Amino acid sequence: MKIRTCWLLFLLGMTAGSAWSQSTGTVYGLIDIGFVHEGGGPGGASIDKLTSGVASGSRLGFRGTEGLGDGLAAFYVLEMGINADTGTLGQGGLGFGRQSIVGLQGDFGTVALGRQYTPVAFIQTETDPFATGLAGNSPNLISAGGAGGSNRMNNTVRYSYTGQSGLTADLAYGFGEATNSISRNRQVGAAIGYVSGPVYLKLGYHNVKDAMSVPAKMTFFGAKYDIGAVTAHFNYVVNKGAAVFGLVNADSRDVMVGISVPYGASRFMASCIGKNDRTFANNDARQVALGYTYFLSKRTSFYASIARIRNNALAGAASGFYRVGNATEQGLGNRAQNIGVRHAF
Numbered sequence: 478m479k480i481r482t483c484w485l486l487f488l489l490g491m492t493a494g495s496a497w498s499q500s501t502g503t504v505y506g507l508i509d510i511g512f513v514h515e516g517g518g519p520g521g522a523s524i525d526k527l528t529s530g531v532a533s534g535s536r537l538g539f540r541g542t543e544g545l546g547d548g549l550a551a552f553y554v555l556e557m558g559i560n561a562d563t564g565t566l567g568q569g570g571l572g573f574g575r576q577s578i579v580g581l582q583g584d585f586g587t588v589a590l591g592r593q594y595t596p597v598a599f600i601q602t603e604t605d606p607f608a609t610g611l612a613g614n615s616p617n618l619i620s621a622g623g624a625g626g627s628n629r630m631n632n633t634v635r636y637s638y639t640g641q642s643g644l645t646a647d648l649a650y651g652f653g654e655a656t657n658s659i660s661r662n663r664q665v666g667a668a669i670g671y672v673s674g675p676v677y678l679k680l681g682y683h684n685v686k687d688a689m690s691v692p693a694k695m696t697f698f699g700a701k702y703d704i705g706a707v708t709a710h711f712n713y714v715v716n717k718g719a720a721v722f723g724l725v726n727a728d729s730r731d732v733m734v735g736i737s738v739p740y741g742a743s744r745f746m747a748s749c750i751g752k753n754d755r756t757f758a759n760n761d762a763r764q765v766a767l768g769y770t771y772f773l774s775k776r777t778s779f780y781a782s783i784a785r786i787r788n789n790a791l792a793g794a795a796s797g798f799y800r801v802g803n804a805t806e807q808g809l810g811n812r813a814q815n816i817g818v819r820h821a822f
Contacts (some may be wrong), residue, residue, distance in 0.1 A: 509533050576592060593630060596667055645679065
């Protein structure tokens with residue numbers, strides 16, 4: 478009798494818990510491996526390689542939500558980068574180097590805590606015809622604003638909101654966590670915009686201070702317009718000290734124009750990026766890129782891309798030599814071709 482009573486109480490407790498909250502959890506990932514040829518490096522160097530994360534960074538992730546009632550929910554994301562060609566971890570070996578966040582979401586918007594993307598990085602990915610991947614990757618010339626040119630922030634509190642009218646807002650603060658200073662190593666990012674139907678317009682800002690509290694800042698305008706048969710893409714960036722793969726742009730104006738064209742199971746991409754370096758060094762650069770994706774299924778796609786950068790600075794210069802990379806690598810020289818396959822699960 479006592480055993481039956483215990484089981485009854487246990488089942489009632491489980492039922493009550495289910496009524497109180499609904500939880501979901503998902504394991505997901507993406508494997509991307511491609512063949513890459515890069516040329517035009519220092520001394521005319523070139524390289525052929527099989528590499529991971531050409532179009533999109535390979536990853537393994539865990540995410541879930543728990544309903545808390547009255548439209549409020551808790552959520553988490555833990556996402557590690559994987560070098561699928563070698564089986565090692567990406568992002569310098571960090572366990573969950575892509576994202577590591579927990580937060581709350583509801584009618585008021587979303588509050589997320591942890592390692593996450595800068596507001597500018599979202600604009601850049603959403604308006605780049607190449608989605609910041611392949612040889613045509615816009616971060617080859619345009620910074621995402623974060624420390625050292627990174628598209629992520631550590632120790633970050635982020636608030637984001639999307640209204641039914643299409644208005645969006647995004648605000649992020651990354652604690653520098655320096656002893657006796659609230660400014661050293663800290664980052665601040667923000668974005669406001671309008672996204673509705675075929676129209677996408679967002680204006681972003683990022684400010685980062687180094688260990689000596691020296692600021693670097695950028696303003697990023699991103700737009701695209703989808704008319705169905707073709708989507709037009711545009712960026713205009715004012716850069717005051719933000720880095721591109723470690724190359725600091727003390728003062729530049731960057732412009733990207735591009736198109737993407739869906740055709741059946743295919744998608745064609747093209748873009749041109751101009752960097753106007755306003756410093757005495759005059760390290761201008763221009764990138765031209767073409768790309769193609771064929772969707773074998775909803776989860777599997779084949780891709781190919783080619784890009785070339787014309788640098789004012791010489792290859793091997795201490796600063797100002799921009800390289801054609803991809804979603805996860807800086808690249809060796811001023812031109813590259815890649816072809817590969819991507820599978821999501």
